[in-house]
Amino acid sequence: MHHCCGGDGTLHEVINGVGNNNISVAFIPGGSGNDFARGVQIKGNEKRMFEHIIQYGVTIPYWCGTYAAEETGSRQFVNSIGFGFDAEIAKYANTSKHKNWLRFFRLDSFRYVFALIHILFHFKPFNATLTLDGRRQDIQSCWMVTVANHPYYGGGMKIIPHAKIEPEIFPVLVIHGISKWKILALFVTVFTGKHLSFKEVDCHMASKVEFHSESKVQYQVDGQTDSCMYGVVEKNSDATHIVGDFDGHMLEKSSYFR
Known part of the structure; x- marks a missing residue:
């Protein structure tokens, strides 16, 4: 052990x-x-x-889930993997000069609030293709795609409230075609899980997710970040x-x- x-x-x-x-x-x-x-x-x-x-x-x-991008081998993740906006937030939160003093005052969760506000004004939505268990979907003006093993990420946000810890399948959340001001309102509701009621939020179930974008996109895995154009995510049995x-x-x- x-x-x-x-x-x-x-x-x-x-x-x-x-x-x-x-x-x-x-x-x-x-x-x-x-x-x-x-x-x-x-x-x-x-x-x-x-x-x-x-x-x-x-x-x-x-x-756990497993993932592989074009420049990485297969690895496991315990919480979630996300492409796009949430990964940009995680990257900024991990590298921000505010990180250490927020941690000193035990306000570490506010890193994500500062990062969200900063990234909101710089982020550009992207076009992506998702293939969920062989079913292809073209997504225009995509903000983020998140695959999760349980409800939480980002220090307590209920990104997929109904996510269950189970084998072979997990939920896939997609946010697309939303304005910057509405995405801010959406993230205010993430801690309560009410964001699923927004019409720009889709939720699917799949055991294998293939992600492809026209240019490199940031992704986060259990809070650590990198970039890719293509990634494959699968649920462990x-x-x-x-x-x-x-x-x-x-x-x-x-x-x-x-």
Whole structure:
């Protein structure tokens, strides 16, 4: 069993480093965003979590996604992968000069607010082609495409509120043909999940997603960013075994699980 104490980026690297679903990963959240912990309902302080893992060792199955872009090999992701606007926000939030002092004052989640406002006035929508389980869709004036394993990203935003942790399929959110002022209003509602009611928001289900754009687009994977013109995303059918201090043995109770 491998032990991991850190944030979403640390868990991403551990999962990819282990590379073997037969090896369990014990996880204690210690990052700033902690969206994975929200998604699987891990709560409490680190010392208590460590003690409970040693004493009880509750293990749950967790189905990651895999992705590959034209310049990368196949890798796994634990939270989400997003192309476009959200990736630009993540890139700016990760490199902004405001990052350190916001973290010092424990206002780290505001990084995304500052980044959103900055990117909003510079972002240019793009044209893209999505192929969902063989079904092709041409998307004009695309703002973002996000594929998620659970509802949360960006430090607590419910980007896909109905996302469940399950094998072989995941939700795909597409935002297109929307004005800059309306996208700002949309993101105000993301924390409550009400953004799905916007007519410019589409949500699909698929086990394989192929993304293609006419020029390079930023993408984010568990908060880390890169750029590509083409990417393939697939849902794992084999589970990774996560050991943790889960809230009330949530595997049996949580609506996020099938």
